[in-house]
Amino acid sequence: xxxxxxxxxxxxxxxxxxxxxxxxxxxxxxxxxxxxxxxxxxxxxxxxxxxxxxxxxxxxxxxxxxxxxxxxxxxxxxxxxxxxxxxxxxxxxxxxxxxxxxxxxxxxxxxxxxxxxxxxxxxxxxxxxxxxxxxxxxxxxxxxxxxxxxxxxxxxxxxxxxxxxxxxxxxxxxxxxxxxxxxxxxxxxxxxxxxxxxxxxxxxxxxxxxxxxxxxxxxxxxx
Amino acid sequence: xxxxxxxxxxxxxxxxxxxxxxxxxxxxxxxxxxxxxxxxxxxxxxxxxxxxxxxxxxxxxxxxxxxxxxxxxxxxxxxxxxxxxxxxxxxxxxxxxxxxxxxxxxxxxxxxxxxxxxxxxxxxxxxxxxxxxxxxxxxxxxxxxxxxxxxxxxxxxxxxxxxxxxxxxxxxxxxxxxxxxxxxxxxxxxxxxxxxxxxxxxxxxxxxxxxxxxxxxxxxxxxxxxxx
Numbered sequence: 064x065x066x067x068x069x070x071x072x073x074x075x076x077x078x079x080x081x082x083x084x085x086x087x088x089x090x091x092x093x094x095x096x097x098x099x100x101x102x103x104x105x106x107x108x109x110x111x112x113x114x115x116x117x118x119x120x121x122x123x124x125x126x127x128x129x130x131x132x133x134x135x136x137x138x139x140x141x142x143x144x145x146x147x148x149x150x151x152x153x154x155x156x157x158x159x160x161x162x163x164x165x166x167x168x169x170x171x172x173x174x175x176x177x178x179x180x181x182x183x184x185x186x187x188x189x190x191x192x193x194x195x196x197x198x199x200x201x202x203x204x205x206x207x208x209x210x211x212x213x214x215x216x217x218x219x220x221x222x223x224x225x226x227x228x229x230x231x232x233x234x235x236x237x238x239x240x241x242x243x244x245x246x247x248x249x250x251x252x253x254x255x256x257x258x259x260x261x262x263x264x265x266x267x268x269x270x271x272x273x274x275x276x277x278x279x280x281x282x283x284x285x286x
Numbered sequence: 287x288x289x290x291x292x293x294x295x296x297x298x299x300x301x302x303x304x305x306x307x308x309x310x311x312x313x314x315x316x317x318x319x320x321x322x323x324x325x326x327x328x329x330x331x332x333x334x335x336x337x338x339x340x341x342x343x344x345x346x347x348x349x350x351x352x353x354x355x356x357x358x359x360x361x362x363x364x365x366x367x368x369x370x371x372x373x374x375x376x377x378x379x380x381x382x383x384x385x386x387x388x389x390x391x392x393x394x395x396x397x398x399x400x401x402x403x404x405x406x407x408x409x410x411x412x413x414x415x416x417x418x419x420x421x422x423x424x425x426x427x428x429x430x431x432x433x434x435x436x437x438x439x440x441x442x443x444x445x446x447x448x449x450x451x452x453x454x455x456x457x458x459x460x461x462x463x464x465x466x467x468x469x470x471x472x473x474x475x476x477x478x479x480x481x482x483x484x485x486x487x488x489x490x491x492x493x494x495x496x497x498x499x500x501x502x503x504x505x506x507x508x509x510x511x512x513x514x
Contacts, residue, residue, distance in 0.1 A: 118314030127305040149297040153304055160308045162449030164315040165380050178381040182451040 105171045113168040127156055130176060137180040138187075147187055154183040230280045231273075238273035241266050246274075318448055321376035321383075328372050328441055332467045335433065340474045356404040357473075363398030364470035370394050371463035375441065378456045379448035379507075388455055391462060398466065426472060427490075433468040434495045445507055453507035461496035468495070 108129065114122035131152060138151040158179050166175050231242055244255040245266065252263045259266070318324065371391040377383050441460045450456040469492065 115312065116315050116317055118312060120309045120312050123312050124305055124309040127308060128302075131301055131305075146297070149300065152297075152301055156301070156304055156308060158449065160312075162381060164318050165448040167317055167320070167380070170382075174382040175380075178383075178451060179449070182381075 105173060108172040108176075109168055109170075112163070112166055112172050116163060116166070116168070127159070130156070130159065133173075133176065134180045137177060138184045141181065141184045141188070143184055143187060147191060151180070151184050151187050154187065155180045158183060226281065227277075230277050233280065234273050234276060237261070237265070237269045238276065241269035242273045242277070245270050318380075321373055321380065324376045324444055325369065325372040328376075328437075328444060328463075329369055329467075331440055332368065332437055332471065335436070336471045336474070339471055342475075356401050359401035359404075360398060361470060361473050363394055363396075363401050364466045364473070366394035367391055367398050367466035368463050368470055371459050371466060372441070375445060375456050375459035375463055376448070378452060378459060379445045379450040381449050381451055385452060385455060388459055391459065395462070395466075398469075429472055429475070430465075430468045430492075430495075433471050434464050437464045437467055438495070438498075442507065450507045457502075457507050458496055461498070462492075465492035465495040 108126060111122045111126040111129070115126055134152045134155045135148050138148045138155075143151055155176075159176065162179065166172065231239055231247075234242065240259050240261075241255070244250045244258060245252070250258070252266055255261075255266055256263050261269070319327075374387045374390045377387040378385060438461070441464060442457075445456060445460060
């Protein structure tokens with residue numbers, strides 16, 4: 064993360080240049096991009112903070128605004144995401160306000176700010192860790208089998224039963240009796256023979272022909 | 287995404303209003319003195335207490351005991367432990383200072399404990415030394431606790447002026463400083479050589495003071511994000 068000074072107007076403001084995932088590693092950034100910018104930034108922030116300790120509200124406002132992107136970047140680098148970043152920023156600003164007397168103007172400002180931000184980030188992450196979280200698993204939800212009947216299942220079953228009844232009714236008497244007694248009512252050959260007065264052999268032939276005819280008629284109907 | 291954009295602008299508004307609020311309530315503050323100066327201030331208060339006690343108890347016996355090498359070393363260890371622990375506590379109460387300062391009291395602590403332990407060994411080798419009875423032991427214990435209370439209160443007040451980001455560590459260091467200072471202040475009024483019982487009482491009192499500071503002080507020193 065590279066700190067860039069924007070403009071020469073006072074009060075100055077700083078923005079964080081995008082492109083690096085590591086937040087505010089000013090030491091390394093300074094070494095790569097020339098330590099001058101970092102040194103100037105440190106001096107500016109230290110001067111602003113010293114003025115703020117003396118009660119200069121304008122300097123304090125500029126300082127806090129300059130801190131906003133810095134604090135956000137540190138929080139993100141430590142794994143805070145989304146709205147929690149803004150909460151860390153708020154917590155850090157309030158701690159900076161309360162602890163402003165502990166800043167020594169003869170020392171660099173950014174390590175002081177970084178220490179406060181990291182501690183507030185850890186506090187936030189701990190609080191978030193203790194809170195129960197909703198587990199959202201879209202894949203498992205899609206793969207979930209619904210134990211109840213599908214919509215329209217009853218209508219389909221009724222249509223199939225009506226079609227079968229029509230096909231059976233259209234069969235010749237011998238075949239129809241064989242299907243009704245042997246197939247639908249699940250009677251034995253002996254019982255069916257006694258009921259209908261037909262021989263068992265005739266019943267078998269009728270059942271075979273009936274099933275063949277039904278298969279043909281229902282297949283045709285489907286097509 | 288439009289949702290992200292509106293969230294970001296909402297957050298910026300929140301931050302800007304907080305910045306305005308904080309800038310509006312800004313009062314001038316005096317930067318805290320360095321940890322060395324603050325530790326010296328606290329030690330000065332402890333020294334005043336010690337001078338008062340010495341005036342009450344007299345220093346004749348104390349000067350005599352200080353001729354015994356291990357007692358003198360134990361006293362030196364206690365004083366050094368108090369000074370270095372106080373400095374470490376004040377250093378760790380400043381944001382951005384290394385937590386490694388917490389290791390600094392270990393050498394004087396070793397000297398203090400080692401020299402006190404040597405007193406036990408001497409008692410074991412040369413029996414017949416005056417061994418304190420139960421009444422004296424209770425007196426020593428009460429003395430340590432009574433001296434510790436005002437010193438603890440003072441160091442907590444002083445530490446709270448900074449911003450201890452590791453409140454438990456800072457409180458434990460403060461507790462060690464208080465315990466060592468109390469043990470050092472006990473020496474002028476302590477009528478006995480060190481013995482095993484004596485060392486045990488010291489250890490229990492020191493552990494109690496550190497634990498009390500660590501537990502209560504951890505809460506006393508922790509600075510949450512609420513505005514006061």
